Amino acid sequence: MGIMGFLRNRAGVIIVVAIGVAIVAFLLSDAIRSGQGFISDSRTEVGEVAGESVSYKDFNQRVDQNSQQFKQQMGSLNSQMTSYVVENTWNQTVSSIILKKQTEKLGLTVGEEELFDLLFNNPTQQVKQIFSNPQTGVFDRSTAINSRKSADTDPSGQLKQQWVALEDNVQQQRVNEKYINLVKNGVYVNSLDAKDDYNNRNKLVNFEYVFKEYASVPDAQVNITDADYKEYYEQNKYKFKNPTETRTFDYVAFDAAPSKQDTLDAKVKIDKIAEGLKASTNDSLFVAINADTKTPIVYQKKGQLDPALDSVMFNANKGFVYGPYFSNGSYKVAKLIDSRISPDSVKARHILLNPSTEGGMDKAKAKADSLKNLIQNGADFAALAAKYGTDASKDKGGDLGTFARGAMIPKFEDAVFNGTTGQVMVITTQYGVHVIEIEKQIGSSKVVKVAVVDKSLVPSSKTEQEAYQKAQSFLSNVSNEKQFDDNVKKEGLNKLVGADVTPIQGSLPGLDDARNLVRWAFKADKGDVSNEIFDIGEKYVVAVLTAIKPEGTLSLEDVKKQIEPDVKRLVQAKVLKAQFEKNTNGATSLAQIAQKMGAQVVPVENIVFANPVIPGVAQENKVIGSVFGAQPNKVSKPIEGDRGIYVYTVKSFTSPAPLANTLKVKEQMEQAISQQVDAAVFEVLKKKANIKDNRANFY
Template structure:
């Protein structure tokens, strides 16, 4: 107690100090956690601007939705394409925005209005196009913009602000690109050089020996050869991003013979039920793996197996089961008839939501139909009562073929009679339709298809998984991986120089989980999990890492081996040819001493540096056009072999009379490359950091 009493002051000071430090550390840790959390939500950086995962992913989802509308569904490759395309759009947007802001480029109010409503950009057209006709609906766009100002939730307003900013920046970017294009200039000397390069002809003779003619026994590739080639071609070995190489074994879980027999029994049972079905649409909806609408199709539109039998069959005919693209199928002819090739129609679309319900919308449609049948002007009624973009054209939908409209609407106008007016209810509302004309005629068939994919059973999958589990439990490094693969007779597959965002490998369509592991592993690591990819279970080992930047000689040694060998062969051939050229006066003597033949060539131009029958030889043709006629050349090392030549003659083209035309052609050609080239140059100068591999 005395000890504590004597030192109480010191102890209190220390205690207070510890408390303060703890407080500060706690605050720092919390702050640090916020920073770490923030950094973990970043998907990339461009200069000083960060790209958040949340914002980027919203764009990916929007672009994916648009892609799905066009393609129906997205496979892993399509998803990877959408992510890559969205990334390029985002990065280019940030880079170009900085450039355009520095230049002070803007879009005025009247110009923006024009881009949104009068001459709408492609993006605006996609958003406000009529779902039935695909035509831009200006009235809907204007009404939506007016509603945005009074929207109580503010959501529509924020969507319009984003759209306007997007359209505005897109136009500013176009102005920037046009400024660059307007700065392109080709002078008269450039035009004359280009004209000469394309039209000046040369006739020459040459002797040639292929590098491959040198026997392997005469070629000794040394480390010095590798180093020489590497130093001369270092610029070729720049890795834009880190790549990795790995080996893997795949345990197949594809359907077994028993799975196939079981699937056949199941489809046979479905076929019997299909024959007696009285509601084919419901039967397909219940039994088919792929739910597709049953619509009329012309010959050539059905898959080949059905196209050859259905157009000569009777209603109710059942074909199958048959096997197609990994799926068992059975098809039934629901109907067959002669139908118009195209139809011209008009309609008045009534929206039940604004009429107080479907009953009132149908009643209004019936009233309009009676007025039309009584002689009222259809176009005037459409303009007054229509609710879609066609009302501004008197309800005119133009002339369209099958597949342009939704099935119910299509059946009504293609199966009806010219002049007929009818009321139809669809998912878009209630239509008053008038068929104006039907053009052409072809036989069409309505075929219902039930499909059942051939898939592995749980027994098959479990057996394959157990094999993979047994393998992974016996390997811990690359050596044991190789030993066990060899012992079990497994085929080792290779993923070579895989990038961090690559989505697939040969035979493995969706390999993202595997590639993510590869980029989090260390060289020599064996995967600690079994990857379920398609119908395979995969175990991998990371064998090599190539960093971003200029690769080392060791990294590229295997890759450059053929080129280094060719370099050694070139030295052997060049030495023998130089001896043959020494002391001779003509090319025939060179041919005799080297055991080759003299080959004549006529009418070669500088712009197309190809030696007929051999290959493109830029260095050789360039040397030829810089030579004097009737002089024996030095030995030239080309891409395919060594050459000695003699120029026989040059034929100069007629004097260029229309320099302006050539300049315009050159400027146009260069302008076509501006969009991609400008972005590529700006991107190289910008400090772009890509963290997408953490998220996708």
């Protein structure tokens, strides 16, 4: 591989939130076509952030690139993962734009010497991920510098573009750090703050209280009126700000999961496969032909097999067949092909020859044999690797470092783990012809090679057709919300609710890939029944749109059902408070009040303001706050807490010793506040920026 290939294959595990979009573009040089055919010229913006538009073409390219990174690590993406990638790519984009505008406004920059240091001397995490040895994890400075030099002379200009993107990203990341550090440096805690914090954590109070829970008020005494709803709504209006439009819909799902007959049929098939595997003389070919999951058959150590196999295969004899058994939605049967004692890890080096540049496979093999003979006769392996090698390891004398099983492709792995120390060999893989020297083999443990044939348990076409017909029959009888509800009751179906679904939501409870259903909901009007049957996993779904909540402060009608429990508590509080006020009138002690209220006087000791928990009851911020502001030995007025109404009497306060080290407390408080700065700054800037999110039109 040349430098371009080297760059592609040095990508570490992606941390989507932590790294910028530009670095992803650097790692994936071949931009995926963004497919704009279904979008008109007037709808090409995914959104707008602080006056800057985000085009679908650019954003979708970043989504595709991030998706490719996830696929490299996860193998495949389901709908939930795809939604996660889209969401994180959007957050990256928003963060990048709003922070860049702030740093430009302040004139924050990164000089040439500082940039060089961030790239090559004290490299950022992004740079390390690209240019670190995958086996040792050590940053390779010389390779990074050589790559940068090559960029200036790259005839295609592609490597130059990648370096420009990387440098821009590194610079912006550093500028962002400077901006955050400026904010952190503005965090200040004075001596009074420190003393208050010290007292809040150490001043003790002992008190007694009488308490009645809201739930103690019988339902017969709870008469909720429209005025009660309005009162609660007006007092708590700030809680009802909807950051984006949401939709709520009811739906029924007709299950097309495998039937009993489908299961019996699958068992018959796997039993026949088990007999075939027992008699097979070419197990690899048998697996390739019969298995649903085509994976290479390789040696594995204990702990790497399916748990059902791990407990039997390491004590079995060659040719032993286990199963059929059921695991992860599939029937499986397994056969032990071989077992042996093998090294735990190997240190090796190689010279990779490319047949296309050597004039064909035969010439590449002949050259490899010649290099093997030279090495066996004492030639310098490292020098030959540097001269003839075609991948990045040539710059290190072909050194591949020390690696365990699973790090290399199966054929290469078998060669070095089954060979002997000092052995030089020639093998051919999909990457070309390798001349390999095994330098060292470390440790030893038993490994097994197991052939596994799996057959997924899936519904038959008959099962699917029956479920679909039920869904079709239901849909044909409903055209509005009332008919929907009536037929649900008539057929005894389970009605489910997709509550407050957001425009880009991808899944619902029990429905992993509900994107098409959500898209329909955001195009429908309230009361509409879906005009199609949604095929989601093993379910056929029919839905009716029941509510639309707009962006902004929701109306009382929008939240009335949601706030009903809180309004009920408000009314209960009024009833209880009136009872307490009546019974505290003229009372001189808590004991008198407790007797009239049918409650007990409960003593509490050593409560601190910073931990406002009443033991055995709940966290009661309002009550404890009132206690610390009260005079001792006086009966309080009734206080509305979270769990009920309280009346208390403070017995005593115990003040702590004077604060001896104000500076230390200040430093601790400043450190705690500084740790919150990063997220807090972003949230503040995000709220102030005018953000328009049109992703639902595209994803």
